[in-house]
Amino acid sequence: MIHPEKIDTLLEARWIIPVEPAGAVLRNHAIAIDQGTIRAVMPGAEAHAQFAPDEHIVLGNHALIPGLVNLHAHAAMSLMRGIADDLPLMEWLGNHIWPAEARHVDSNFVFDGTRLACAEMLRGGITCFNDMYLFPEATVGAAVDAGMRASIGMIAIDLPTAYASDADDYLAKGLALRDEYGRHPLLSFCFAPHAPYTVSDRIFGSILTYAEQLDLPIHIHLHETTDEIRNSLKSHGVRPIERLHKLGLLGPNLIAVHMVHLNGEEIELMAQLGCTVANCPSSNLKLANGLAPVAALTSAGVNVGLGTDGAASNNRLDMFEEMRFTALLAKAQSGRANILPAWQVLQMATLNGANALGIGTLTGSLVAGKAADITAVDFSSLELAPCYDPVSHLVYAAGREHVSHVWVNGKMLLNDGELTTLDEQEILLRAEFWRERMATESKNY
Structure with missing residues (x-):
């Protein structure tokens, strides 16, 4: 009996757009991630049989694209x-x-x-x-x-x-x-x-x-x-x-x-x-x-x-x-x-x-062996309905407000629109500090 391979994360989505090969759209596929690296991109049913993830994330109406x-x-x-x-x-x-x-x-x-x-x-x-x-x-x-x-x-x-x-x-x-x-x-x-x-x-x-x-x-x-x-x-x-x-x-x-x-x-x-x-x-x-x-x-x-x-x-x-x-x-x-x-x-x-940038072997597409730098775009909004071609939608219809999740090197940095590594309120306070300082010290800008 072959036991499923332990990995950190399995991501599933309605569409995966790997960029390599050019123009490809994979439907109902999954991305297997372990130690920050993409192990495989394959149909979801095959991924279930091959991998035992610590975390299994299913994004039912999303497109996964390279970061x-x-x-x-x-x-x-x-x-x-x-x-x-x-x-x-x-x-x-x-x-x-x-x-x-x-x-x-x-x-x-x-x-x-x-x-x-x-x-x-x-x-x-x-x-x-x-x-x-x-x-x-x-x-x-x-x-x-x-x-x-x-x-x-x-x-x-x-x-x-x-x-x-x-x-x-x-x-x-x-x-x-x-x-x-x-x-x-x-x-x-x-x-x-x-x-x-x-x-x-x-x-x-x-x-x-x-x-x-x-x-x-x-x-x-x-x-x-x-x-x-x-x-x-x-x-x-x-x-x-x-x-x-x-x-x-x-x-x-x-x-x-x-x-x-x-x-x-x-x-x-x-x-x-x-x-x-x-x-x-x-x-x-x-x-x-x-x-x-x-x-x-x-x-x-x-x-x-x-x-x-x-x-x-x-x-x-x-x-x-x-x-x-x-x-x-x-x-x-x-x-x-x-x-x-x-x-x-x-x-x-x-x-x-x-x-x-000289890092094309590391990032820029969703293929096995590259870093898991991934962006998830949620196509559930009414302004994105209906969707005949998810790649067309990404360029002509979707906006940054539809980004739901982001991973860099396999680490989730944005979870359902919420930052996981940065304190939004602290950042806003510092931005206001600089605005007040700059506005007070000069009227020329």
Whole structure:
């Protein structure tokens, strides 16, 4: 007689959408989880016979999907949500955001802001975020407390802040942080030069050397505005992408954020060199920067992931919104209703982002051997009825309010809409503390 195998958890749902293979929808299947890892994805009846779980969870009218991967965030900026809205990017940054940061941002600000962001992201089904901000050690602390997966940006910028005196100091501190936490099971690292207009050729050269030695991604704002391109032509004689190409930074490890203003040659270059684009449609729309040519990028073979950007410019950390905008805007731009089908957009929000971060073998799809990073979406609401195609619903009908459960590395972080690792009231109190402090000390933002 064969005895069922003991495991930690068995999850059953009406639909499982594994992302791999592309477009697959598994009905009445189960996910077997043990020690944080997916052991198997199989029909429910077979799972009952093969496994004896300590915990058996049946979600009768839900879809289980890979946890969403937010490929570009400034998590701590959640504490600046709503500051200086309705302004163009450089005025918003130069006259409001950068002065506010200089006055208020320290490790406590980053820790509290990141905890607020983690809470919002978990409630919206996000299990992993790629961050770029000051005091990344505080981001580490907040992400670890929440139990989220995070890619920590080792930021570099040729401007002094309370965090670092110059670009070399930024890099030294970032590398020291990676040395300390590089083996943490929920953390990965990437280099995060802010933008071409804030980083010198010398520092780009140092980053490239380190990135090649350590095999780490490089995460950078690129071709976000026409002003950025105009100023690059004036200062360097070339567009920013060409400058980075000459410096050797374009390649499979590059995560280029925004990429709004591109010509055909640049799109082909990105495809040939294996670069990734992080599309942030809500932020681009709100700052009136333009629209990334996502249909042309994907048609050329460029890996495209999705990001929310920070809550100061979005103002939501909502990957369901980013999926819907990405799909609809690409159709409108291309004039082709069949461009970017729903399964492809879901892949952008999951596996494409994980691959860009170098953790695609760990997360981004629901297959045996990967970490159990899982989001459950409840399809019971009347606004989701009837459901003919659950993948279509995820992109065009469902929202973050329909997320019911979230697991990271097999640990439940959201249970029927309730956070399990974070104290919501404490987070709200800290957010109010910072609002009062910032509102009292300045009337400019």
